[in-house]
Amino acid sequence: MNQAGRYEIKFILPFRKMQGVVQSISQLLEPDENNEEYGYRVLSLYYDSPGLDWFWDKVEGERLRTKMRVRIYPKDSQPKPDKAYVEIKAKTGHLINKQRIQLSLEQALDLCEGRAPDTSCKEEFFCQEVELLVKALSLRPVVITDYRRLAFTSGQTFPKLRITFDTICRGRVNDLDLLSDAPLFSFLPQEMGIMELKTETSIPVWLLDILQYHKLRINRMSKYCTAVAMGKGMKVIPLVSVLTGKSRTGEQNHG
Secondary structure, three states, rough: EEEEOEEEEEEEEEEEHHHHHHHHHHHHOOOOOOEEOOOOEEEEEEEEOOOHHHHHHOOOOOOEEEEEEEEEOOOOOOOOOEEEEEEEEEEEEOEEEEEEEEHHHHHHHHHOOOOOOOOOOOOHHHHHHHHHHHHHHHOEEEEEEEEEEEEEOOOOOEEEEEEEEEEEEEEEEEOOOOOOOOOOEEEEOOEEEEEEEOOOOOOHHHHHHHHHOOOOEEOOOOOHHHHHHHHHHOOOOOHHHHHHOOOOOOOEEEO
16 A cells, blocks of 8 residues: 655656657566556546645645545546545655555545445555545545556566656546546647656666656646646646746735
């Protein structure tokens, strides 16, 4: 259930450049066992408070941040999976800790929406933590994100390294049913993708060489925040607001 603290580094890049990076990475890392022909689908339902506290924590660059979501992995052969994952991600500075448990989709939604699941939770402490967060912050569903992920792992050579490439990044703020076929909007241009590097240790020299060769620049965007801002028509752009000094009200922050 628990993962050791790790670092996550993101890059936004054009699809053409991404293809070159994938070609370089695939020669050194192993494809994830869940990859289908073009990776696999990741569908997530995010929760936040009525005032979007976790959204604003990210936008304003708070050092301590939290996310909670229900995530499923639909497949062409099983578009409506019966298994789901409840995840809590806590970030302190640049270090991320993630907890997750597997439940049925119905049980996962019950847990995250303040309804007691119809079966005992095998990870009692984790479930209690979710229940406390739901009650303390009045958490509710806010946005769905949907994208295609191509993943690579380092196997035995670098067991703490994972690299993912996300494309066709879409979202929805209405009809927050994970199994609904309601329309989705693109929160990232279709010709762009997100590369994410996840590691518990230092980055290998060979990978630094690849990043330098392809001239990749770190971008600390949040798929959750970007989808919320675009879906709700919010004028604030996640993280850019921090650089421009705008506060939650859109006023200049001179502090």
